[in-house]
Amino acid sequence: DIGDVGLKYHLELVLEDILDNDSTVNCSAEVLYHPGNKNLPPDVQLTIDGELKNTDEADNIFYNRIKSLEKELVAENIPDSHGNMSPEMEPIHLLAWAASGYVIWQNSTENTNFQLAQIKHVKQVKREDEYLEFDYMILLHEMVSQEIIPWQMTVLWHPQHGVQVTQ
Amino acid sequence: HQVLRIKTRNEGEVKKLQVLESLEHLKLDFWINPSTSSLPVDVRIPANSIQAVKAFLESCGIEYSILIEDLQVVLDKEKQDMACGQQRERTRNTFNYGAYHSLDDIYAQLDNLASEFNNIVSKIRIGESYEKRPLYVLKFGTGGSNRPAIWLDAGIHSREWVTQASAIWIAQKIASDYGKDPSVTSLLNKMDIFLLPVANPDGYVFTHTKNRMWRKTRSKNRGSLCIGVDPNRNWDAGFGGPGASSNPCSDSYHGPSANSEVEVRSIVDFIKNHGNIQAFLTLHSYSQLLMYPYGYKCMEPADYAELDTVGKAAASSIRSLYGTTFKVGSICTTIYQASGGSIDWSYDYGIKYSFAFELRDTGRYGFLLPANQIIPTAEETWLGLKTIMEHVRDNPY
Numbered sequence: 001d002i003g004d005v006g007l008k009y010h011l012e013l014v015l016e017d018i019l020d021n022d023s024t025v026n027c028s029a030e031v032l033y034h035p036g037n038k039n040l041p042p043d044v045q046l047t048i049d050g051e052l053k054n055t056d057e058a059d060n061i062f063y064n065r066i067k068s069l070e071k072e073l074v075a076e077n078i079p080d081s082h083g084n085m086s087p088e089m090e091p092i093h094l095l096a097w098a099a100s101g102y103v104i105w106q107n108s109t110e111n112t113n114f115q116l117a118q119i120k121h122v123k124q125v126k127r128e129d130e131y132l133e134f135d136y137m138i139l140l141h142e143m144v145s146q147e148i149i150p151w152q153m154t155v156l157w158h159p160q161h162g163v164q165v166t167q
Numbered sequence: 168h169q170v171l172r173i174k175t176r177n178e179g180e181v182k183k184l185q186v187l188e189s190l191e192h193l194k195l196d197f198w199i200n201p202s203t204s205s206l207p208v209d210v211r212i213p214a215n216s217i218q219a220v221k222a223f224l225e226s227c228g229i230e231y232s233i234l235i236e237d238l239q240v241v242l243d244k245e246k247q248d249m250a251c252g253q254q255r256e257r258t259r260n261t262f263n264y265g266a267y268h269s270l271d272d273i274y275a276q277l278d279n280l281a282s283e284f285n286n287i288v289s290k291i292r293i294g295e296s297y298e299k300r301p302l303y304v305l306k307f308g309t310g311g312s313n314r315p316a317i318w319l320d321a322g323i324h325s326r327e328w329v330t331q332a333s334a335i336w337i338a339q340k341i342a343s344d345y346g347k348d349p350s351v352t353s354l355l356n357k358m359d360i361f362l363l364p365v366a367n368p369d370g371y372v373f374t375h376t377k378n379r380m381w382r383k384t385r386s387k388n389r390g391s392l393c394i395g396v397d398p399n400r401n402w403d404a405g406f407g408g409p410g411a412s413s414n415p416c417s418d419s420y421h422g423p424s425a426n427s428e429v430e431v432r433s434i435v436d437f438i439k440n441h442g443n444i445q446a447f448l449t450l451h452s453y454s455q456l457l458m459y460p461y462g463y464k465c466m467e468p469a470d471y472a473e474l475d476t477v478g479k480a481a482a483s484s485i486r487s488l489y490g491t492t493f494k495v496g497s498i499c500t501t502i503y504q505a506s507g508g509s510i511d512w513s514y515d516y517g518i519k520y521s522f523a524f525e526l527r528d529t530g531r532y533g534f535l536l537p538a539n540q541i542i543p544t545a546e547e548t549w550l551g552l553k554t555i556m557e558h559v560r561d562n563p564y
Contacts, residue, residue, distance in 0.1 A: 018531060081379045082267050083537030115530040117380065139380065141533060143454075144503050146397070146418040148380045 007033045007110070017053060025050045033110050041106045059159040062091040066132055072124040073134075079118065092122055095163065096136055099155040102165045104140070113143035120150065131156045169217055170235035173208040173224065175201065180229050184208055187223065195220070209234060264336045265542045267328050270300070270372050273335055273365060277303055284342040287355060293363070294433030297386040300368040302433050307341050308359035315443050315563060316359040317556055318518075320434065321450040323398050323509070324382045325370025329526050329536045329544050330450040334364035336545035337552070350553060354560050358445070361437075367398055367430055380534065384428050388415035396422035399451075400507040401431045404515055405463025408506035421507050431509075438513070446520035446559045447513035448552060453533050454502065454525040455493045457482050457551065460514040462498030463506035470519055471497070477558050478522065481551040488547045491527065498523065520559050524548065 009031045017023035025048060032043040065088075066073060078093050079085040085093060096119050104114040117139040125133040133156050140149045154167040175181050184201035187193070193216040198209040212220050224231050235241055262268075262276045281290040287307055294302045308314065321334035341360060344351040354360075365371055369385040383395030393416035400411035403425035407413070411421035426432045438444050459474040461467075468474065478495040485493050494501060498508065502525075510521035527536055527544045536544070 079532060079535045079537070081374075081535065083532050083535040083540070085537075115533055117533050118535060141380075145412070146382060148418070 007035060009033075015048075015052075020053070023053050025052060035110070038109065042108060044105065056159065058091075063132065063159050066124070069124075072126055074123050075119075076121045077118065078122070092134070093119065095134065095155060095157055096122070096138060098163045099136070099153055099165050100138055100140065100151075102163075103151060103153055111144055115141045115143065117141040117148060125154075131158045131161070133157075168211055168213055168238040169233060170198070170209060170211050170238060171220070171224075171231045172234045173201075173210065173229060173231040175204045175208065175229065177204050180204065180227070183227055183229065187220070193220065211238065262335075262339075264332070264339070264545070266538050267332055267541070268335075269375055270365060270368055273331065274301075274303060276335055277305060277338075277364070280305065280338055280342055284345075287345050288338075288342050291361075293437045294429060296367070296369045296430055297384055297428070298369045300372070302363065302366070302368065302430065304437070305338055305362045305364070306359060307345075307355055307362070309345075309355050311359075313441070313443050314357070314359050315445045316361055316441065317446040317448065317559060318361050318363075318434075318438065318444050318513075319448045319450070319552065320363040320366045320509075322364065322371060323366040323430075323449065324451060325367045325374045326380050326382050326534045327450075327452040327526075328374070328534065329452045329541060331365050331371065332538075332541045333450065333526065333545035333548050334362060336542060337549050338362055338364065340545075340549055350557055354556055357560055358556075360556075361441075361444075363434070366434070369430075370395070382418050383420065384430055386422075386428060388420075389423070391415040393420075396420050396428050398428050398431050399509055400505065401425060401428045402435075402507050402509050402512035404508060404511035405461075405506035408463050410462065410503060410505035411507050419505075425507065434509075435512070438516070438518075444513075444518055445563070446522075446555065447510060447518045448521075448555065449509050449523050450526060450548070451523060452526040452536065453528055453530065455491065455527060455529050456501055456523075456525040457485075457493045457495045458498045458501050458510075458523045458525070460497060460511045460521055462504065462508040463511050465497075465499040465504060467497065468514060474520070474522075477520070477555055480558070481522075481554040484550040484554040485547045488550055489543055491547050493524075493551070519564060520555065522555060524551065 011029045011031065013027050013029065015025045015027055027046060027048050030045045034040040075089060078089050097116055100116040119136060119138050121137040123135045125135055127133050136153050136155060138151050138153065140151050142149060153165050156164040156166055173184065175184065181201050181204050188197060188201060194213050196211040198211060199206060201208045277290055281288045287309055289306045291304045291306055292301050293304050296302060322331035341351060345355050346352055367384060370381050370383060373381045373385060383397050385395055387394060397419045400419055400421040406425040407421055412419045414420060422428055426435055457478050459478055482493040482495050485491055498505060510523045514521040526548055527540060
């Protein structure tokens with residue numbers, strides 16, 4: 001259900017947990033595009049009607065697994081050409097998905113529709129503090145132009161502090 | 168060589184086996200590695216380490232049993248079976264429909280289907296690609312001459328792998344259902360089906376060898392280093408209009424002129440020469456959409472009401488199997504304005520029942536749909552196609 005007033009869109013949407021189809025939450029959002037200034041990302045105000053599921057346990061398992069690796073994690077082609085992804089790479093993929101959401105938001109206009117197509121390469125960056133840092137090279141698929149756009153992003157993550165895209 | 172199955176009762180025993188694993192001079196080959204005491208450990212042991220390993224296990228009180236007494240005997244038999252099996256595969260059709268295949272393997276399977284079901288399936292060559300690969304169409308029919316027919320193609324955009332994979336599954340489904348399924352039987356008794364499983368073979372090979380995300384043809388563009396034309400912007404329908412690019416480096420480049428791509432021209436020539444095509448159906452991925460014209464203009468086609476009804480019925484059939492939802496509508500209102508598309512051409516040419524499918528998924532895996540979703544996708548898509556084909560069969564025009 002979408003009503004639009006000029007460049008401002010009002011959206012009613014339902015968020016569904018991709019790992020658990022029965023877990024849904026209703027949201028509403030106001031999105032304001034700035035056609036005058038192409039470099040400005042759209043303003044987004046989001047209201048969540050309810051609570052997002054608690055993921056502390058899975059977060060901590062992933063966090064501890066990465067922290068206890070002897071060598072920094074390096075991987076490529078997630079998923080591979082046949083759509084395969086090892087279970088160990090699932091959280092790496094989900095993290096990229098969340099982070100790419102930020103990149104996509106920053107680069108969206110009324111005429112774009114981006115999806116994360118693939119992680120070409122991911123490299124863990126050693127850190128002294130408690131954060132995990134990953135350097136991703138991803139491919140974004142832009143539906144309207146059908147282009148595949150390579151994008152580099154540096155992602156910080158911590159179970160309590162969430163996701164941050166620093167570059 | 169022997170293969171032993173070792174049953175550990177506790178973590179201590181697992182740790183002992185991990186020590187064994189680290190002794191490289193024994194040249195042990197673990198088929199199941201020691202990790203937890205709840206799983207057995209299978210290990211292949213070369214002849215001259217057998218004594219040592221058994222002595223170790225016995226002294227630690229670790230239980231084991233002999234899984235394979237002599238591995239060479241098993242291997243010899245397997246080689247024998249495979250040699251016979253290869254002959255059998257050609258006749259018994261053990262093609263794995265739940266996996267993605269190379270162009271060569273798909274083409275080999277087309278031959279298999281044509282020979283296994285030679286009473287209703289024949290293979291036709293309708294032309295060749297830019298790099299001179301054959302364009303093969305399977306014809307499904309029960310005789311007659313120039314019967315009304317249905318056209319179905321897949322893989323015009325090479326990176327959309329689930330479409331070529333679904334097409335070959337659908338081919339074997341149609342062939343094996345004839346004589347068993349009343350609907351398919353009555354359909355083929357009245358009409359022919361022409362199925363082009365790989366409309367863009369050059370692109371398909373390129374996605375296997377060089378770039379999994381390649382979409383276009385592989386033709387050279389005059390005056391540019393960039394290769395390829397978007398074959399679904401190259402049809403003579405609003406050619407060169409909005410929604411297609413004039414830049415050869417773009418993934419939606421329309422090409423120098425309509426039908427410049429031999430892959431497109433071959434289909435156009437076939438359809439025109441046949442003269443009695445009643446439906447034009449094409450498979451793409453991804454987004455889960457079922458669309459009818461127009462793409463090049465945001466105006467309803469004259470047959471909008473009927474096409475929308477049929478489309479919704481097909482989407483309903485698709486949903487009935489696994490709950491997969493498809494949005495139905497015209498190209499322009501459902502995705503975007505796009506000129507030079509195949510179903511716009513076919514519709515304006517007079518083929519009323521023109522539909523384009525965008526198969527699974529909606530973006531989670533996108534083009535990289537896991538192989539374990541091929542068959543479910545093909546199954547549900549077939550139900551949608553069947554609904555449309557039944558309507559075409561029952562509504563000649």
